Every structure is written in structure tokens, then in C-alpha cells.
Amino acid sequence: MTGKEMTKRIATLAVALAAVGLLGACSSNSSEPIPTTISTPASAAVTPGSPAAMLAATPWETTSATDAHGTVVPLTDDHVKNYVGFAYFKSDGTFTMFNLDDTPKxxxxxxxxxxxxxxxxxxKNDAGQEQFTRVVDIVTLNDKDFTYRVYPTADDRTVYFDIIHTPTTHPEPAK
Known part of the structure; x- marks a missing residue:
């Protein structure tokens, strides 16, 4: 593949990712999944040095959560328990998540x-059919912390929970 073809492919991917981001800005960030037919190609490579590359650089474990007042919320709380587990974001644009007991999520x-x-x-389900899309605001993303924000009620931005992840050496369980 020539450099020009690669540049064109990367530009196409950037446009697709921007479209997904714009659609996400219009969607609910509630804990309820939002059905959609928009998909990111699994063959999309992560650009080195990008925020996506930072996310794909390590496996992540949910280690805590806080509310809008900065108060620590137990990971068993109904508002955050659906977001708890181990996450493995691969550089090919696919991910797997597991509960803390290593069961598939x-x-x-x-x-x-x-x-x-x-x-x-x-x-996606095992047949590759889309089940839901979830778009969340990133609060921090660096080599020590990946925190995103969820809103229980989409139209109330004063009530939210920050889901905090730290890098882990936990090996990815077999599905």
C-alpha cells in the first residue's frame, strides 16, 4: 500500500470516527443502551500517539467510582455496577470486557x-450483530488513569458518576 493510499484510508477513518462522535454527542449517556446500526470497522488501526492508542496500550480494571460531588461510590452501587470489570481495547478496534470474576461481560x-x-x-453478540452502542465522555485518559462519565438521566448533567479505571496486569480471560 502506498503512502497516499494509507493517508486516504486514515482520512476516511478519521471522518468515520468524527461522525460517530457527533452522533454520540446527540445520544443519551444514560445507563440504558441505545440501539444503533452504526459500526466502527474492526479492521481500523489505531494511530500511534492518539488518544485511542493510549486506551489500547494497556488492559484496564475498574478500581473506583465517584459521584458529582467527588464522593466515592461503592462499585456495587446500582448506578455504577454495570460499568465494573476488566476491559481489553485492542488496536484493531475490537474490545472484550469481563466482570471482576472473569465471566464474560x-x-x-x-x-x-x-x-x-x-x-x-x-x-455485539456472538453472531456479530450489534446489541447496543454506548458513548461516554472521557474525563481523563493517560497511562495511569482512564475515567469516563455516565449520566443516569440524559437530560440532567448535574447528576453523574465517574467510572475510574487503572492499568492492570490481569490476563485477558478466555471467552
Whole structure:
């Protein structure tokens, strides 16, 4: 593949990711999944140095959660328990997630907006059919912390929970 073809492919991917980000900005960030037919190609490579590359650089474990007042919320709380587990974001644009007891949680495609402000997951069943899409605001994303924000009620931005992940050496369980 020539450099020109690669540049064109990367530009096409950037446009697709931007479209997903714009759609996510219009969607609900509630804990309820939102059905969609938009998908990120699993063959999409992560650009080195990008926010997506940072997310794909390590496996992540949910280690805590806080509410809008900064108060620590137990990981068993009804508002956060659906977001708890181990996450493995692969550089090919696919992900797997497991509960803390290593039972399978979900898998599918993922992306981070080019500006690093949102993360999108598209959960799929074993047949590859889309089950739901979840777009969340990224609060922090660096080599020590990946925190995203969820809103229990989409139209109330004053009530939210930050889901905090740290890198883990926990090996990815077999599905």
C-alpha cells in the first residue's frame, strides 16, 4: 500500500470516527443502551500517539467510582455496577470486557473521538450483530488513569458518576 493510499484510508477513518462522535454527542449517556446500526470497522488501526492508542496500550480494571460531588461510590452501587470489570481495547478496534470474576461481560468494536473527548463501544453478540452502542465522555485518559462519565438521566448533567479505571496486569480471560 502506498503512502497516499494509507493517508486516504486514515482520512476516511478519521471522518468515520468524527461522525460517530457527533452522533454520540446527540445520544443519551444514560445507563440504558441505545440501539444503533452504526459500526466502527474492526479492521481500523489505531494511530500511534492518539488518544485511542493510549486506551489500547494497556488492559484496564475498574478500581473506583465517584459521584458529582467527588464522593466515592461503592462499585456495587446500582448506578455504577454495570460499568465494573476488566476491559481489553485492542488496536484493531475490537474490545472484550469481563466482570471482576472473569465471566464474560461483552465484546464488540470501540473507538475514541479524534479529540479524545468521547469513547464509543458497540457491543455485539456472538453472531456479530450489534446489541447496543454506548458513548461516554472521557474525563481523563493517560497511562495511569482512564475515567469516563455516565449520566443516569440524559437530560440532567448535574447528576453523574465517574467510572475510574487503572492499568492492570490481569490476563485477558478466555471467552
Amino acid at each position: 461483552m465484546h464488540g468494536d470501540w473507538s475514541v473521538s479524534p479529540d479524545g473527548r468521547t469513547r464509543t463501544i458497540i457491543a
